[in-house]
Amino acid sequence: MSKLSETQTWKLTTDNFITDIIDQDLASGKHKDIVTRFPPEPNGYLHIGHAKSITLNFGIAARYGGKCNLRFDDTNPSKEEDEYVQGIVEDVKWLVGHDQFDVLFASDYFDAMHEYAQGLIKAGKAFVDECSFEEMNKMRGAPTSPGVPSPYRDRPLSENLDLFEKMTRGDLPEGSCVLRAKIDMSSPNVYLRDPVLYRIKKSEHHRTGSKWNIYPMYDFAHGWEDSIEKITHSLCSLEFENHRPLYDWFLDQFPAAYHPRQIEFNKLAISYTMLSKRNLLEMVKAGKVSGWDDPRMPTLRGLRRRGYTPSSLRRFAEATGYTKTDGRVDLLMLEFYIREELNKTVRRVMAVMDPIKLVITNYPEDKIEWAEVDNNPEAPETGKRKVPFTREIFIEVDDFSETPPKGYFRLTMENEVRLKGGYFIRASEVVKNPDGSIKEILCTYDPESWGGETPDGRKVKGTIHWVSAAHAVPLEARLYDKLFTVESLADLPEGEDWRNYINPDSNVVKTIMGEPCLADAQGGDVFQFMRQAYFVADLKDSKPGKPVFNRTVALKDSWGKKN
Numbered sequence: 433m434s435k436l437s438e439t440q441t442w443k444l445t446t447d448n449f450i451t452d453i454i455d456q457d458l459a460s461g462k463h464k465d466i467v468t469r470f471p472p473e474p475n476g477y478l479h480i481g482h483a484k485s486i487t488l489n490f491g492i493a494a495r496y497g498g499k500c501n502l503r504f505d506d507t508n509p510s511k512e513e514d515e516y517v518q519g520i521v522e523d524v525k526w527l528v529g530h531d532q533f534d535v536l537f538a539s540d541y542f543d544a545m546h547e548y549a550q551g552l553i554k555a556g557k558a559f560v561d562e563c564s565f566e567e568m569n570k571m572r573g574a575p576t577s578p579g580v581p582s583p584y585r586d587r588p589l590s591e592n593l594d595l596f597e598k599m600t601r602g603d604l605p606e607g608s609c610v611l612r613a614k615i616d617m618s619s620p621n622v623y624l625r626d627p628v629l630y631r632i633k634k635s636e637h638h639r640t641g642s643k644w645n646i647y648p649m650y651d652f653a654h655g656w657e658d659s660i661e662k663i664t665h666s667l668c669s670l671e672f673e674n675h676r677p678l679y680d681w682f683l684d685q686f687p688a689a690y691h692p693r694q695i696e697f698n699k700l701a702i703s704y705t706m707l708s709k710r711n712l713l714e715m716v717k718a719g720k721v722s723g724w725d726d727p728r729m730p731t732l733r734g735l736r737r738r739g740y741t742p743s744s745l746r747r748f749a750e751a752t753g754y755t756k757t758d759g760r761v762d763l764l765m766l767e768f769y770i771r772e773e774l775n776k777t778v779r780r781v782m783a784v785m786d787p788i789k790l791v792i793t794n795y796p797e798d799k800i801e802w803a804e805v806d807n808n809p810e811a812p813e814t815g816k817r818k819v820p821f822t823r824e825i826f827i828e829v830d831d832f833s834e835t836p837p838k839g840y841f842r843l844t845m846e847n848e849v850r851l852k853g854g855y856f857i858r859a860s861e862v863v864k865n866p867d868g869s870i871k872e873i874l875c876t877y878d879p880e881s882w883g884g885e886t887p888d889g890r891k892v893k894g895t896i897h898w899v900s901a902a903h904a905v906p907l908e909a910r911l912y913d914k915l916f917t918v919e920s921l922a923d924l925p926e927g928e929d930w931r932n933y934i935n936p937d938s939n940v941v942k943t944i945m946g947e948p949c950l951a952d953a954q955g956g957d958v959f960q961f962m963r964q965a966y967f968v969a970d971l972k973d974s975k976p977g978k979p980v981f982n983r984t985v986a987l988k989d990s991w992g993k994k995n
Contacts, residue, residue, distance in 0.1 A: 471657070472504060474514075478523045478731060480732070500533055507649070538648075561611075572625050575620060579618065599645065611630040630648055658694075659690045670696045697754045705730050712730075715934075767985045774966045779959055782819065783899070785828060786942075792824075805852060820948065843857070905945070908941065910939055914938060917934075953969040953974070965984070
């Protein structure tokens, strides 16, 4: 296969302690080619936390002209599905922008791992334990006190081999025994206190079927997967720092084996966001969201439906930094990166979110004019388009006030405003419904102010958007917001249930009025609805002539202003 430097158009650009290590390894001649891997479990879909790891592993490989493997840790068949495998491959391709990487599996190496396990038994460094998991946990002890050796720790080598063979054949029931390493029950690192290597699981595997009745634990499998693939730098989140001595111990027992270097970096945590696959799966099953691809979900497929781009997610991931200290970043920071990108590239259109009718009484009833508006003032090369203008239009309810507050520069009974690309108008009368609410606003226009220019050169402070009532297209808009009402679910008081903090207003659906071109939008098309927000035509629910729009992010940038 091609190296990433030949196929990938982006690379990790910022320096960090990991790139410092790699630079030293290359300078010393320890490595000539850099090989990394992204190792997801196929027990759910990828979320934005995985995007941070993908950006690092694929970005490092591209930076140094190396390669990155997508390798599935499929060692727990009871929770894994081929659906997740296919979905993860698709998501990684989308995020990295190409498919030039090897798709590998831990299950590719089950035979080799089994041989290594037998080698440990033969070397007197592993034994079959018939204690229950509860008993083993008790005997493991605490970090401040040594553990208690299993009564089976010193059983004869031949007996261990025989029992391990029976485990492999499926002769023994689940839970009856496990294979454990014989390391150090007094180690201050509890992970070195005779960890479990294999357990019996008589579950159908999505790739190997019923071939195996035992499956390796992640701590045992991880190092061998990296070793077999000759990974140079095994980049893990900080939670695996205490597991590293175990990673090294397994490989050290076989001096001829290739020994990668494990390096840990900070996980991603975002305010108002949950990144636990187990809890995300629970929300899906409980119907709290419409699925893994619900645009409120922090999954890559949810973010994609929401309108986030691969480049914005990669830039965000890199900006959060790769360090040795965990922390939480503001959700506004994520919004900043997609907003910054869309501002430069996306077409502006007019859509009225809360419409109220405005009638220009001195404008001819049967007349149609075509207002010219910029597609994107940030990108003049995108040109202009023409929008129909008529006597009756829709404007935002909030763009008119009978009793305006101080500093209100939109339409009032006194204030003249400019209609975007059209005329100056002034309110003359308000028609109300029986309940006192406004039914429509009557206005007059200045025929000599078309396009915002007047012979007398007068200016107005307010410009508002609008759509022609005769040409307006009714559209469904989904106004997505934070999925949770608290900044940090990890900091909830003891006993508090995170389920009680799901935001009931995280998806407000309304019918809006848009300019005619929006009827032709196809799934994935992104627009800025002027003065409102960025919206994307939903990839799943949009139909020809009837697009459904998801709010990606509001126009207001609080994070950028703070930083």
